[in-house]
Amino acid sequence: MRMIKSNIERDGSGSVTLYPEEPEDMWHAYNLIRPNDLLRASAIRRVTHTSDSGSTASSRVHLTLEIRVKNLDFDPQSSQLHVSGQIMNETQHTRVGQHHTLDLELNRNFTLVKEVGAEGEGVGWDSVAIDMLRDAVDEGGNRRAEAVAVVMQEGVAHICFIGQFQTILKQKVEMSIPRKRHGGSDHDKGLSKFYQVTLDTLLRQLDFNTSSTATASNEAVKPILLASPGFVAAGFQKHIQSVASTSVPALKRLLPSIVVVHSASGYLHSLSEVLQSPSVKTLLADTKYARESKLMDEFLEHLRKDTNKATYGAREVEHAVDQGAVGRGGGVLIISNRLFRAQEVGERKRWVGLVDRVREIEGGDVRVLSSDHESGKRLDGLGGVAALLTFPIVDDFQSDEDEGDDAGEGMVMANGQEVTVS
Numbered sequence: 001m002r003m004i005k006s007n008i009e010r011d012g013s014g015s016v017t018l019y020p021e022e023p024e025d026m027w028h029a030y031n032l033i034r035p036n037d038l039l040r041a042s043a044i045r046r047v048t049h050t051s052d053s054g055s056t057a058s059s060r061v062h063l064t065l066e067i068r069v070k071n072l073d074f075d076p077q078s079s080q081l082h083v084s085g086q087i088m089n090e091t092q093h094t095r096v097g098q099h100h101t102l103d104l105e106l107n108r109n110f111t112l113v114k115e116v117g118a119e120g121e122g123v124g125w126d127s128v129a130i131d132m133l134r135d136a137v138d139e140g141g142n143r144r145a146e147a148v149a150v151v152m153q154e155g156v157a158h159i160c161f162i163g164q165f166q167t168i169l170k171q172k173v174e175m176s177i178p179r180k181r182h183g184g185s186d187h188d189k190g191l192s193k194f195y196q197v198t199l200d201t202l203l204r205q206l207d208f209n210t211s212s213t214a215t216a217s218n219e220a221v222k223p224i225l226l227a228s229p230g231f232v233a234a235g236f237q238k239h240i241q242s243v244a245s246t247s248v249p250a251l252k253r254l255l256p257s258i259v260v261v262h263s264a265s266g267y268l269h270s271l272s273e274v275l276q277s278p279s280v281k282t283l284l285a286d287t288k289y290a291r292e293s294k295l296m297d298e299f300l301e302h303l304r305k306d307t308n309k310a311t312y313g314a315r316e317v318e319h320a321v322d323q324g325a326v327g328r329g330g331g332v333l334i335i336s337n338r339l340f341r342a343q344e345v346g347e348r349k350r351w352v353g354l355v356d357r358v359r360e361i362e363g364g365d366v367r368v369l370s371s372d373h374e375s376g377k378r379l380d381g382l383g384g385v386a387a388l389l390t391f392p393i394v395d396d397f398q399s400d401e402d403e404g405d406d407a408g409e410g411m412v413m414a415n416g417q418e419v420t421v422s
Helices: 023-032 127-136 186-206 232-246 249-253 268-275 278-283 288-305 314-322 337-341 345-362 374-380
Strands: 002-008 014-019 038-050 056-075 080-087 099-104 110-114 147-153 156-162 167-174 224-228 258-262 310-312 332-336 365-369 385-388 411-414 417-420
Touching (some): 023 056, 038 099, 056 099, 127 337, 127 345, 147 186, 147 232, 147 268, 156 186, 156 268, 167 186, 224 232, 224 268, 232 249, 258 278, 288 310, 288 374, 310 314, 314 345, 314 385, 332 337, 332 345, 332 374, 337 345, 337 365, 337 374, 345 365, 365 374
Parallel strands (some): 147 224, 224 258, 332 365
Antiparallel strands (some): 002 014, 014 110, 038 056, 038 110, 080 099, 147 156, 156 167, 310 385, 332 385, 411 417
């Protein structure tokens, strides 16, 4: 995302104009835009004309519209963001108060205005929104997928991009492969064709240059994780090696980046298992994803060992902050970005206030985890907020029914659900 213009006042009101360049930028926009914000972007609106004779005709016109945001609809897989609300500017073809949906697109500016309401109905550009804006803006153009994963089994492959803030399914490949029969070759031919189609799809998604002039390119290639049950992923790796040595020499640049790991199946739910593999953790050790996963592992280890230096849940964490246990010397507030998408202004202010207090008053660390990554999903299973403490505290919020006693060894109760901590 590129920043085109910024005009944020000291009181937190103001506007920014942004230029989304990557699919993940739409995810950032989804997190930045809140109900009651003003959003200005170009739009296409169908208008109806009535002639003097009474006949009607419709046409599409290009307009620049400003709407008061009411609802957002985000499709992570296609990275499409639709924002609906009431039109706030009068034009030749629209009236104030009419409803319209703006479709935000890549490579097209939009302007976001946040206001500070007199009665507290607008939160403006608070500290969390400013942090999200910093995360969104990538002036150097260096923010790309941190790794690529191909989770597969015979006839099915899921190509996923693991970004800094979200994991996106880019393409699914499905083919029918003949069964293996004694003395027959149809199965091997079908499997080879499946591998080639998957490779072609992967290269398109990577925008990988396979021309002869690209052989000596020094451009870094992101880690590529090939995962499957059995030997399908290893067979795909051998297919890539064969193609690189025979017909497409440029693929040799890809080979050192490939890591083969085991997964229970070739479907998306196995990706979390793949990312927990020791070899993958080592490979991705310097990525934002790995740092977040390591933090959650540390937190859950404290829970498992019952050290009393970790707590979770809204009032439990707020109580720990009140006791000064989430401050200097190792205190960490861990919070899901999902909580900042709360529809109620008061609810958002609650979490922003907690973040500001830990950072500015208590001197502790704050980590905002993406709810679209595996670590953030684990955190959401614990209510979306947790903390590592600088010293053990007495828990004043013991459950009346002691629900946790029934959770079983290696489990904790969170929002009525069992969450594995081993």
